[in-house]
Structures are given as structure tokens and as C-alpha cells.
Amino acid sequence: MKGCDFIFYTPEDQYPGMPHGEMCGDIMPFYWEGRYILFFLYKYCIYAVETEDFVHYGNLRLVLQNGSPDEQDWHAATGSVFHHDGTFYFYYTGFCEGNRGVPGKYEQAVLRAVSTDLIHWTKDRDYFFPPDTRFYGDRHWRDPHVFWNPQLERFCMLITATEKDGAVLRDGCTAVYVSDDVKHWEHYQTIYSPRTFPTHECHDAFQMGDRWYLTFSNYSRWWETRYRSAMSFNGPWEMPDQDDMFDGREFYAAKTVTDGKKRYLVGWLSIRKDCRDDGRFVWGGNACVHELVQREDQTLGVRMVEAVRRSFRRKLPLQIHGYEGIWNLEERSQMSADTDSEQLTGISEDGFGWASLGELEDPCLFEATLRWKPGTKAVGLMIHASGEKLERWCQLRLELTHQKIVMDYYNRIDGDQSYIDERPVRFRDGEARVQLLVSGTIMQVYVDDVALTTRCYSVQSDLMGVFTEYGTVSCIQPRLMAR
Incomplete structure (x- = not known):
């Protein structure tokens, strides 16, 4: 048996009802x-x-x-x-x-x-x-x-x-x-x-x-x-x-x-x-x-x-579109000479605002530096976002006042008592380097040197983007890469 060759090894594909002991x-x-x-x-x-x-x-x-x-x-x-x-x-x-x-x-x-x-x-x-x-x-x-x-x-x-x-x-x-x-x-x-x-x-x-x-x-x-x-x-x-x-x-x-x-x-x-x-x-x-x-x-x-x-060498095109809030893209020619990519800035002082960055492939890697202004409550990534009214999504939240990162989902409603995936982080200097690796059901995130790896079965691929809540975020040098 060859097993899986997509970063996260497993000896066989997973399926509903898979018995205990049949997994890695x-x-x-x-x-x-x-x-x-x-x-x-x-x-x-x-x-x-x-x-x-x-x-x-x-x-x-x-x-x-x-x-x-x-x-x-x-x-x-x-x-x-x-x-x-x-x-x-x-x-x-x-x-x-x-x-x-x-x-x-x-x-x-x-x-x-x-x-x-x-x-x-x-x-x-x-x-x-x-x-x-x-x-x-x-x-x-x-x-x-x-x-x-x-x-x-x-x-x-x-x-x-x-x-x-x-x-x-x-x-x-x-x-x-x-x-x-x-x-x-x-x-x-x-x-x-x-x-x-x-x-x-x-x-x-x-x-x-x-x-x-x-x-x-x-x-x-x-x-x-x-x-x-x-x-x-x-x-x-x-x-x-x-x-x-x-x-x-x-x-x-x-x-x-x-x-x-x-x-x-x-x-x-x-x-x-x-x-x-x-x-x-x-x-x-x-x-x-x-x-x-x-x-x-x-x-x-x-x-x-x-x-x-x-291993991710093929650059995917960024397709930026603002959905909520005010978004401004600074092109390379407007920025300093030592910057080799765009900077997208979003403002949403009265709540949630987000902009899409492009379509995910399986597998793919996204990297960027997120920077925020003082007083901003949360920033982060939208993952597997789909629907005209954002019906489905996953969300990496950098909860700045709580000093933690959280992975949240669209279907956590009606008193869902399952625990939230979260990790404590010491945010410094108003910015963080963020990496997102998506492979099948797995979403692996690094925020500086803190990791959070989890899964989502109900939604895969679709759009990814950046968001802010009650404040301002800048997404600096975003890169979306495939194998």
C-alpha cells in the first residue's frame, strides 16, 4: 500500500465507520x-x-x-x-x-x-x-x-x-x-x-x-x-x-x-x-x-x-475582492523598493469586515504578515469560504485582546457544546507572521512559532481571505502557493 503522499501521511484513506486500529x-x-x-x-x-x-x-x-x-x-x-x-x-x-x-x-x-x-x-x-x-x-x-x-x-x-x-x-x-x-x-x-x-x-x-x-x-x-x-x-x-x-x-x-x-x-x-x-x-x-x-x-x-x-513552488494568482469594510490595495510601485508584493489594508471599525484573496487548491500554502492598529479586537484568515452570503467558512482568529488564536467554523450554532480549537499566543509589536497549509480535511496554521492543526470535513477548497473585527488589518506580502 502506497498510502497518502500529501504532507500528512496516513497508510490508507479515511472513511466513515473506519474501525479503531485501522489508522496511523x-x-x-x-x-x-x-x-x-x-x-x-x-x-x-x-x-x-x-x-x-x-x-x-x-x-x-x-x-x-x-x-x-x-x-x-x-x-x-x-x-x-x-x-x-x-x-x-x-x-x-x-x-x-x-x-x-x-x-x-x-x-x-x-x-x-x-x-x-x-x-x-x-x-x-x-x-x-x-x-x-x-x-x-x-x-x-x-x-x-x-x-x-x-x-x-x-x-x-x-x-x-x-x-x-x-x-x-x-x-x-x-x-x-x-x-x-x-x-x-x-x-x-x-x-x-x-x-x-x-x-x-x-x-x-x-x-x-x-x-x-x-x-x-x-x-x-x-x-x-x-x-x-x-x-x-x-x-x-x-x-x-x-x-x-x-x-x-x-x-x-x-x-x-x-x-x-x-x-x-x-x-x-x-x-x-x-x-x-x-x-x-x-x-x-x-x-x-x-x-x-x-x-x-x-x-x-x-x-x-x-x-x-x-515543496510548494507554483504561485497561484491573488484575486482580491472586498466584501465587508473598506479595503485598499497598495501596488508594488506605490511601496518601498525593498517590498516585493502587495499590501492589502482593511478597515471595519463597527464589526466584521473581510476580503477574499484567491481560490484554494488541494494542497496549498498561504503565507503573509498580518499587521494591526492598536485597539483592533481580532484579525485573521477566512478559509474555505463560500456562498453569496458567506454561508460556509472556517476562520483563523487572532484574538488580540485575549492573546490567543482560535479556529472557528460556520456550523457551530444552536448551543454547540464541542470545544473550540485554540492556543495561547504572545502577540508582539502589532504584527504576526501567518502560514496556512491546507491538505484535504486538514488545516495547519502557524502564527509566528505557535501551531494549531485541525480539520474541517463539511467544506473544502473554495475561497480564502483576510478579515478584521473592530479595527484595521494590513495583509503584507501575501503568497498563495500550490505544488
């Missing part, structure tokens, strides 16, 4: 000799697909077949790949729901497979690492993540675990085991146990500069990937003041991978049940990749992968 989930990225190998869960087995740029993907291949209902890996699940001394080690989770509550058996255990070429894998039938009940609870025991720890000068394995006698649904913790040979492991300590979440799934730990970062995912509220930072691997692990997430509420199980120069965050974007805007978000979806950025204050942001941006 819990991606385990690994870099080797110029290529990124994305191991992922699919059909209760572990598969892999390769890419060199996060734009084009090869054919998927089976890595680990799941076992029988009587075997520990009835479902082969999340783990990590590590290379040492000529051998690739794949530590993964063996799920067997039928073992729950059975004396002497375990619902979850850490298992191991080995390879010499990343293609052919052999399960190590002699390796079995069940929950370590000396220190932890006996149920949640999964997602082993192995890495070299330069501070400890030993190999480390992070494990999703629970406190042995913790509070119900607040006992999630990060267990650490260490090794000198990537084969034999001993308990080190619990490095993070905030008594907040039921579990911390799909851990990762890495250094950027002089800081350590710990990432994990949690499903108790939304699908969410969070992070903490510390000066030492041993902690204390601090929560960022404003924002401890990398993307919206559908970006899950993200782990990092580096080529030695840049570090990328690879997770999956959930789909909605039956591919409907009013369906609940379910497990699994499309691969979603960001480049990690360390800010001056040591917090983390993200930006678009540069190879993804460069």
Missing part, C-alpha cells in the same frame, strides 16, 4: 543514514514508512506482526528503536487485554525485538519485562523509550507507569531504568510524578542547549502532547508559565527525532468519527510533523518543516 497511530520516529523511518501502530501491528523530507513517503512495510490472543503481544504497541554496537533494538509494548485480572499474567509488558538492517526483525522470546511492582502499579506499563543520556553516561528507558499507591486517575508517573549495554536494565528512579494525570504516554527526553525537556501525552481531557523542562535530567521538572503544548487538542503521542542539526516533533492528528464535523475525535489519524524551536526564554515553539514549505 503512536509514531516512533528514528533517523538513520539520511532518512527518517516512522514506525507506527496500524491494524494492531507495527509498520514503518520512510521519508527524507517529511513531504514524500515510500511504501509501508510490516515490522512486527502481532501475536495470537494467548500471547503477550496480541496487540503490538508503542515503543522505540535504538542502535548500539551493530544491532538495532526495538523495545515495544505487548498488550493482551485478556490477561487483565488473571493471576500471574499482565495486560501490558515491555518486549524486545532485534534487527541488523531495520528491515528484518526477530522477536526476542526470552525477553519479558512486566510491571515492576516493587515500585509501581501493576497495570499501566508501556511505551518504552530508549536513549543515550549524556548526563548519566548510561542508556535510559522511560516507561509509562503509575504510582504504586497513588490517587485514582492522578497516579501517572515517568519511570526510568538504566543500562550499560541496552540489554539489561535496572531501576533508576521516578523522575516525574505530578499527581495530575492518569498516565503519561509516549515519553521522550532530550537536551537543547543547556536545558532538558520531557515530553508526554495524555488523554484524560483532550488528545494532547505536553512538555516540561529542567536544568537536570533528574529535575525538578518545571511547567511553562503560559503554554505547555505544541499544537491543538488533536495532536497526540508526539515524539522527537533529530538528524544532528534540527529536531522534529512527530505525532498524529486525530480524525473525527464517521468523518463528520460533529463526530467525536477518535484514536489515530495522519502523521503531523513540526520543527522544534527553542525560544530565548527556554520555552519551546514549533515552525513549519522547511522542506514542506519549499
